[in-house]
Amino acid sequence: xxxxxxxxxxxxxxxxxxxxxxxxxxxxxxxxxxxxxxxxxxxxxxxxxxxxxxxxxxxxxxxxxxxxxxxxxxxxxxxxxxxxxxxxxxxxxxxxxxxxxxxxxxxxxxxxxxxxxxx
Ligand SMILES: [Cu+2]
Numbered sequence: 514x515x516x517x518x519x520x521x522x523x524x525x526x527x528x529x530x531x532x533x534x535x536x537x538x539x540x541x542x543x544x545x546x547x548x549x550x551x552x553x554x555x556x557x558x559x560x561x562x563x564x565x566x567x568x569x570x571x572x573x574x575x576x577x578x579x580x581x582x583x584x585x586x587x588x589x590x591x592x593x594x595x596x597x598x599x600x601x602x603x604x605x606x607x608x609x610x611x612x613x614x615x616x617x618x619x620x621x622x623x624x625x626x627x628x629x630x631x632x
Contacts, residue, residue, distance in 0.1 A: 545570040545601040548617070551591050552577065560588040562611065569601055580611045587614045594620030 549566030560582045567575045580601070582588040591597065596618035603609040 540604060542602055542604045543572070544612075545572050545603060546598070547601045547611075548596070548598045551593055551595045551597060551620075554588075554591055554593055555579075556588070560585065562588070562591055564597075572601065572603055572606075580609065582611045582614075584612065587612060590614045590616055592616075592620045 547564075547566050547569045549564040551562055551564055553563040555561040555563070561579045562582060563577065563579050565577045566573075582591075591614065595616050598615045598617050599611045600613040601609055602612050
């Protein structure tokens with residue numbers, strides 16, 4: 514599933530659209546606060562959460578995209594449908610991941626959920 518993860522990231526990058534070369538200062542890691550809803554979780558080669566997020570500081574407007582998560586303990590706080598608050602650690606627009614995840618509202622029970630995962 515590596516290909517899927519890679520193309521997903523590529524899509525996010527396209528969607529987020531960097532304009533022109535980034536200044537040297539954007540090579541530093543910057544922390545932004547983010548709130549959003551977890552739509553989908555992927556746990557194959559890389560842990561990724563697809564999140565419908567609100568405005569993220571001056572880094573990015575509201576949209577739906579995939580965020581990698583580096584820490585398994587952080588990833589396991591997430592569930593599909595949950596509303597969360599997290600820190601986006603970003604270095605420019607090309608490198609980013611989620612950290613400091615807090616669940617604001619747990620996922621609602623879904624009667625159609627069979628509990629099966631197709632991963
Ligand atoms: Cu985005």
